[in-house]
Each structure stands twice: as C-alpha cells, then as structure tokens.
Amino acid sequence: MSTIEDLIDRMRGYLEPEEVQQVRRAYYFAEQAHDGQRRRSGEHYVTHPLAVATILANMHMDHHSLMAAMLHDVIEDTPVTKEALAKQFGDTVADLVDGVSKLTQIHFEDKALAQAENFQKMALAMARDIRVILVKLADRLHNMRTLGALRPDKKRRIARETLDIYAPIAGRLGINTIRTELEDLGFAGMHPMRYERLKRAVQSGKGNRKQVIREIQQALQACLETDELPGKVIGREKHLLSLYRKMKERRKSFSDIMDVYGFRIVTDKVDSCYRILGAIHNLYKPIPGRFKDYIAIPKANGYQSLHTSLIGMNGLPIEVQIRTREMESMANNGIAAHWLYKKSSRQKEPSSGMTGASHARARQWVKGLLEMQQRAGDSLEFIENVKLDLFPDEVYVFTPKGAIMEMPSGATPVDFAYAVHTDVGNSCVAARINRRLSPLSTVLESGQSVEIITAPSARPSLAWLSFVTTAKARSAIRHYVKSQHRTESVSLGKRLLNKALDNYGKQYDDIAKPNIQALLTEFQYQNEQDLLEAIGLGNRVAFGIARALINESETSETPLENESSNSKLAISGTEGMVISYARCCHPIPGDPVLGHISSGRGIVIHMDNCRNIAELRNDSDRCIALEWTESVKGDFTVVLRVEAEHQKGFIAELASLITEADANIEKITTEERDAKVVMVNIELGVQNRVHLARVMRRMRSLSNISRLVRARR
Incomplete structure (x- = not known):
C-alpha cells in the first residue's frame, strides 16, 4: 500500500519543493477531515484519496490536481465547505474539488436521475477546468480496484456506469492506460464468472504462445537492425474486455481471436515510422485493405500510429502498430501525457501545460458537451446524448x-x-x-x-x-423541434384567446397587465408564454381563460351577440405541429372544416360532415369553426378508392396519370375482390379540392375503372 512518503518521492521527480509541500499539507488536511471514517474494506478512508493522488502522480499531473485528489471527498463526506477549502488552498483547488463532488444536498427519486444530475454538474465544471475529469477518472479507477467489498447489486451498478460513461470518456480523451483497466475491472464487476474463465484461458494459453511471440519479435527486431532503423519491438497484450467483445461481435472462438499476434514498434521520429513500415512489409506480406495511417490523420482523441496487418511465418496473422515515443506517451495518457507542471500554469488558464493539439481536441469535445447540455430537456436526456457521443x-x-x-x-x-x-x-x-x-x-x-x-x-x-448518430445532431434537432413547437403553440394560443375575447369586444393586448399577472398566479404559470402555450396545446380552454380575464377586469361585460362571435379561425397550412389533420377524413383546402381542440395536440381538423366529430360538435369550448385562407399552401393527404377491371400494367398506367397531374403518390395498396376486379387504395398529396378534381378526371379517363371515390373511415 502506498504511503504519503512514497507519493512525495514520485512528486520530487517533476515538481518544485514548495509544490510538493502543498500536496503534503492537503494530505494532512484530508487525514484530519476524514478522521474516524473507514472504507467498506475496513481501511482508513484517507487511503483512498492518497491512492487517487498516486494515480495522477504517475501521469505527472500538476500539484493542483494532486491536492484536489487528496481533498476530492472532503466537501461530500465531511462538514468542510467549499469556502473553507478556498481559504486554505485557493480557488483553483476548491473549484476542482467542487466539480468532482456529488450533489449530496438534493434528494433524487431514483439512481438514474441522481447519476445524470451529478454527471451534468461535473460536465459544467469540466468546461471551466478539464482537470476535473482527470481527478474523477483516477477516483473511479481506485474505486473499481476496491470494488470487492461491495454488495453484488451495487458492484454491477457501478461497473455498468463505468463501462457506459467513464471508460469511454477515458478513451475519448486518449488515456488508454486508464481506459483498458476500467474496462477490465468493469467486465469483472458485470460478469465475474465470464471474466474468470477468460482470464484463466488467457493464462493457460500464454505458455503455448510464448515461443511463437519470441520468434516473431526477434525476426522483427533483426529486420530493424539489418536496415539500421532505430526502434524497439514490444509484444502487445490484449485486454480481457476487448477479447470478449471480439468473440461476441465476430462470433469467433477464443482460439480464433488469440491466433492473431500483436506487436508494437516504438521509434524516435515520424520519418522512421514510415521507413520501418516499408521494412516489415518487405519482411512479411501485408494483408490488403488492413493498413491505417493515424499519423497523417489522427483519431479524434489525438491518437497517432501506423497500423498494419501481415501474414507472418507459417501463415500466422500479425498486427503491428508503429509510433514514436511521444505518440506512445500520448496513446497511453492522452491529454495528460504532457501535463508536466510549468511556471505558466500559475496563470489563469489551467491547461497551459498541455500540447496544442491535445488541448484543442479536449476543449472542442467539452465545448460540444456544453452545447448538448444547453439543448437537452433534462439531465437524463443529456447523459443519453453523451453516451451516444462516446x-x-x-x-x-x-x-x-x-x-x-x-x-x-x-x-x-x-x-x-x-x-x-x-x-x-x-x-x-x-x-x-x-x-x-x-x-x-x-x-x-x-x-x-x-x-x-x-x-x-x-x-x-x-x-x-431515425438515422442521425451523433449526439450533437440529435440534441440540436430535438431542441429545434421543441422550441419551434413552443413558438407555434404560443402563436396559436394567442389567436384562440383573441377569438374568445372577441365575444366580449376585446383583444388580448387590451387586457391590463395586472389582471393577466393575477391570472398567471392563480393558474401557477411562470409567464404569459406558458399560459398561451397551454391554450395552443389544448391544455387550457380559451373561452374559460377569456371569461377569467374579463372577470379580473372587474367589469360587468357580457358576451356580445354580433358577427365577431361567429367568426371563423383562418387556417393557412403553415401553423406547424400544433395543427394536425384528422386521418379519418383527410380534410384538404376547399373542404368545409371544423376544429377540435385536443389536449396536448392543439387543433385537430376534421371535415365538417365527419362522423367522428359529430358527438363533439355541441362542445362549444372544444369545437371551433375554421376556414381556409386564400393563400393556403402545401400538399395535403387524401385517400382515393378505385374499383377497376384487372388488367396487366394497370397500376403503372394509373401512377403515370397521377404524376402527370402534379400529384404525389404517398402510398398505394391493392386487394383482389375476385379474379376480374381489383380494389386500389391510393394516398395522394394534393394542393386543394380543385387539384384533386383535376387528378380524378385524369384517372377516370382509364376505361377499366368502374368506380372512383374519395375514401373516409
């Protein structure tokens, strides 16, 4: 078990003496704050923050990160406040600790919501300082290493969260050493029996593979020496979750997956990478289509390497990765690879020690997280979007x-x-x-x-x-649709309210603001838009709100019996999602129509003689008279039912006539009544009744059509 003195020995290799002393002071503060607390395993609690700090020290993280690691549970598990931490250790450390801390002061209905809210809080903190996620990953890694002391159900829940969120984040930031360990520990927590069987299989297979690996390694190394190319050949271990996933995805046995031998060649510079690639392609035959150049085009997380697959001695498949020492460091530690503490990190920008490329990529990803967070409807939607993005x-x-x-x-x-x-x-x-x-x-x-x-x-x-894959696209589409739906609902709600107020000889803009505010308070709405949206969606009846507003005006006004009370609401076809067209009668411009205000849907338009609206016609609060504007535009669906004598090529001829009439066929189905007669149902997109009549005239020109009617349910 690591001690504070072991950690100090590590830090002395890259930190200044005064910085080491500040980390030591943070350790003693954490030890005192957690005094009396023990982990489930029975160890003193301070062993956990010490282990987290040690993980970060191995990545050469700066002293602020190590201090935050020491103190990361102080706000959450002890009476110490963020303000007290800021006074003792400065705002930077206090902000890092607060970013990692869970929302303990809020009670959540379920674990999923708590997880989502806590992750959202951490994502916002990451936007201010990317080191928040590095501290959290180190914290999660040590928790996963000590998962054995927990109940099986809690183990599985934490392991699932790790595999869904934290391991992919580590991969997204290029920290593959942490990613692979989190994945294997998560695999062990989720499927302990499968993990153990696979682990034993790998260990028993190592003895048979050692000689083959040694021979291939020696052959590759000899190839480099012959061509006087600098480089070290290393055998590449497959981690267990990767093996398990490949077996599942490719439906291959363990022996088939293990038959592929992996090697890594680490060299001094980019030029040497390409020269080594040529040399090993000369040694072993490359497999066509299996070469990838991640040096010229790095992965999104900054990973760079040359990947090639070869057919080695005795036909054995070999996978080789070729990279420089700097790329190797980047592949293992990602954005933390070059975070060696410098004087400039005392400045306001905390990430000045990062390389330009990794800094830019990490910032771009976090910026994307912020955009998703702003558009998401709630924290659960946000965390689902993040999962998609990883x-x-x-x-x-x-x-x-x-x-x-x-x-x-x-x-x-x-x-x-x-x-x-x-x-x-x-x-x-x-x-x-x-x-x-x-x-x-x-x-x-x-x-x-x-x-x-x-x-x-x-x-x-x-x-x-139904087909986008990125979280940014998904969240942006949902956000636009929601905001558009609200805008359309507010607009329709105001029109409906004005129509109801017409009966009293008033308009919404004539009502005094105090009267509107009194009504908002009574119905518990935040603002006027919320009230108008509720009316537009049909959740509030416009006539009821109108009566309430008139009563608030303290007048004795009664509904007027004039033309305005019988006025019809004009429909232009551009109202959007708050107005829909009934699928029972498929109304189109030119038809006499009647609207029904449906809760949550807005206005549903029926034909005036539709049977489904007959019972609702007497509900004056829910039924509304409508008319089409002269400028109505767009295509409207109508269903035609055709009865015709069965002839070869009839459907093709019918479709051709409809297309010539500038109508769009949306759906066509056929059913044979008998050997001679066929029934055809056609869904068309037409502009209005005049356009429909023109289409039907063309269709009747076919001699084998015996009956053509507009269908209704």
Whole structure:
C-alpha cells in the first residue's frame, strides 16, 4: 500500500519543493477531515484519496490536481465547505474539488436521475477546468480496484456506469492506460464468472504462445537492425474486455481471436515510422485493405500510429502498430501525457501545460458537451446524448475545401452538417457526396467529399432522428423541434384567446397587465408564454381563460351577440405541429372544416360532415369553426378508392396519370375482390379540392375503372 512518503518521492521527480509541500499539507488536511471514517474494506478512508493522488502522480499531473485528489471527498463526506477549502488552498483547488463532488444536498427519486444530475454538474465544471475529469477518472479507477467489498447489486451498478460513461470518456480523451483497466475491472464487476474463465484461458494459453511471440519479435527486431532503423519491438497484450467483445461481435472462438499476434514498434521520429513500415512489409506480406495511417490523420482523441496487418511465418496473422515515443506517451495518457507542471500554469488558464493539439481536441469535445447540455430537456436526456457521443470508431471525410472532418462510424450528411455548424444542420435540404446528390440518410465512408446544400426556409425534420448518430445532431434537432413547437403553440394560443375575447369586444393586448399577472398566479404559470402555450396545446380552454380575464377586469361585460362571435379561425397550412389533420377524413383546402381542440395536440381538423366529430360538435369550448385562407399552401393527404377491371400494367398506367397531374403518390395498396376486379387504395398529396378534381378526371379517363371515390373511415 502506498504511503504519503512514497507519493512525495514520485512528486520530487517533476515538481518544485514548495509544490510538493502543498500536496503534503492537503494530505494532512484530508487525514484530519476524514478522521474516524473507514472504507467498506475496513481501511482508513484517507487511503483512498492518497491512492487517487498516486494515480495522477504517475501521469505527472500538476500539484493542483494532486491536492484536489487528496481533498476530492472532503466537501461530500465531511462538514468542510467549499469556502473553507478556498481559504486554505485557493480557488483553483476548491473549484476542482467542487466539480468532482456529488450533489449530496438534493434528494433524487431514483439512481438514474441522481447519476445524470451529478454527471451534468461535473460536465459544467469540466468546461471551466478539464482537470476535473482527470481527478474523477483516477477516483473511479481506485474505486473499481476496491470494488470487492461491495454488495453484488451495487458492484454491477457501478461497473455498468463505468463501462457506459467513464471508460469511454477515458478513451475519448486518449488515456488508454486508464481506459483498458476500467474496462477490465468493469467486465469483472458485470460478469465475474465470464471474466474468470477468460482470464484463466488467457493464462493457460500464454505458455503455448510464448515461443511463437519470441520468434516473431526477434525476426522483427533483426529486420530493424539489418536496415539500421532505430526502434524497439514490444509484444502487445490484449485486454480481457476487448477479447470478449471480439468473440461476441465476430462470433469467433477464443482460439480464433488469440491466433492473431500483436506487436508494437516504438521509434524516435515520424520519418522512421514510415521507413520501418516499408521494412516489415518487405519482411512479411501485408494483408490488403488492413493498413491505417493515424499519423497523417489522427483519431479524434489525438491518437497517432501506423497500423498494419501481415501474414507472418507459417501463415500466422500479425498486427503491428508503429509510433514514436511521444505518440506512445500520448496513446497511453492522452491529454495528460504532457501535463508536466510549468511556471505558466500559475496563470489563469489551467491547461497551459498541455500540447496544442491535445488541448484543442479536449476543449472542442467539452465545448460540444456544453452545447448538448444547453439543448437537452433534462439531465437524463443529456447523459443519453453523451453516451451516444462516446463513439469507438471514426470515419474521415473531406469538406469541399479539402479540410478533414472526423465523424463517428455510421454518420450521415445530417451529422456532418451539424458538425460544421448548428445553423448549417438546421437549414440543410440536400447533400452532395463525391459531387453527386445523395439522400441525407446515406452512411458516410472514409475518404468521401461531402457538401451540404442549405435553404433559408428549411428546418429540421423529426424523421432525421431515425438515422442521425451523433449526439450533437440529435440534441440540436430535438431542441429545434421543441422550441419551434413552443413558438407555434404560443402563436396559436394567442389567436384562440383573441377569438374568445372577441365575444366580449376585446383583444388580448387590451387586457391590463395586472389582471393577466393575477391570472398567471392563480393558474401557477411562470409567464404569459406558458399560459398561451397551454391554450395552443389544448391544455387550457380559451373561452374559460377569456371569461377569467374579463372577470379580473372587474367589469360587468357580457358576451356580445354580433358577427365577431361567429367568426371563423383562418387556417393557412403553415401553423406547424400544433395543427394536425384528422386521418379519418383527410380534410384538404376547399373542404368545409371544423376544429377540435385536443389536449396536448392543439387543433385537430376534421371535415365538417365527419362522423367522428359529430358527438363533439355541441362542445362549444372544444369545437371551433375554421376556414381556409386564400393563400393556403402545401400538399395535403387524401385517400382515393378505385374499383377497376384487372388488367396487366394497370397500376403503372394509373401512377403515370397521377404524376402527370402534379400529384404525389404517398402510398398505394391493392386487394383482389375476385379474379376480374381489383380494389386500389391510393394516398395522394394534393394542393386543394380543385387539384384533386383535376387528378380524378385524369384517372377516370382509364376505361377499366368502374368506380372512383374519395375514401373516409
């Protein structure tokens, strides 16, 4: 077990004496604060923060991070406040500790909500200082190492959270040493029996593999020496969760997966990497299509290396990674690789010790987290978006100007558009992939050039949610739809309220603000928009609100019997999602229509003679007279039922006539009544009754049609 003196010996190798002393002081403060507290394993509690600090010291983290590691549970588990910590150790350390601390003062209904809220709090703290997540990862790593003392159900819950959130975050930030250990410990916590069986299988297989590994390693090393190339060949161990996933995904046995031998070659500079690649390709035959150059195009987390697969001696498959020493450090420690404390880190910007590339990538990712957090409806939606964003694989595509964009595997042009800018995503209408028009749902592949076509009047479609893969695109679409829905609901709500107030000879803008405020207080609404939205969605009846507002005005006004009370609400077809068209009768412009205010949906429009609205017609609060405006635009669905004599090519001829009449076929189904007669149901998109009549005239020109009617349920 590590002691404070062991940690001090590590820190002396890269920290200044006064900085080491500050970490020591933080340790004694934590020891005193946690006095009397013990872990589930029975150890003194201070052993945990000491272990967390040791993990960070092995990554050469700065003294502020080590002090925060020592104190990370003080706010959460002891009476010490953030203000007291700031007074003792400064604002930087206090902010780091507060960012890692859970929201203990709030009671949550379930564990999932608590997890989501705590992660959201930590994400906001990460935006201010990326070191928050590094302290949290070290904390989680030590907790996973000591998981054995917990109940089985708690073990599984913590292991699942680790595999879902913390291991992918470590991978996203390029800290593979922590990622692989978290994954294996999470695997052991989730599936202890599978873990043990796989572990024993790997250990028993090592004896058989040692000789083969040694021979291949010696052959690769001899190849480098012959060509006078600097480099060290290292055998690469597969970690257990990776083996388990490959067995499941590829449906292969343990022996098939273990037959692949992995090696890493670490050299001095980039030029040597490519020269070594040529040398080993000359030694063993490369497998076509299995070479990846992550040096020229790094992964999203900053990882760089050359990957190649070869057929070695006796036909054995070999995987080789070639990288420089700096790339090796980056692959293992990610953004923490170069965080050697410097004088400049005393300045306001805490991340000045990071390399430019890793700093920029980490900041970009955290910026993306903040955008998702701002658009998410709640913390549970936010954490689901984060899980989506922690993708394991990338594809690399090009913008029209030749810039490289990293996208997750399975990404579409819509994901690409939102990656460029939210406004581009919101206004995209089409895409060109390699200069050819392609559907927005097309899955992108590495090396493609993608151009997004936008239109000022375009807006996101809910249908996009069925194929987008990035969290940014998903959260942006949902946010836009929600805000658009609210805007449309508020607008409709005001129109409905004005129509109801017409009966009293007033308009909403004529009502005194104090009277409106009194009504908001009575119905417990935050503001006028919330009230109008409730009316537009049908959750409040406009006539009831109108009566209440008139009573608040302290007048003896009664409804007026005039033309305005019988006025109809005009429908233009551009109201959006708060107005829908009944699927029982499919009303179109030109039809006499009646509206029913449905709770949560807004106005549902029926044809005036629809049977389904007959019972609701007498409910004056819920039924509303409607009329189409002259400028109504758009395509409206109508269903036609055709009875015809069965002839070869009839459906094709019918479809051709409909297309010539500028109507759009949305759906077509057929049913045979007997050997000679066929019934065809066609869903069409038409502009109005005049357009529908023109389409039906064309269809009746077919001699074998015996009956053509507009269908209703």
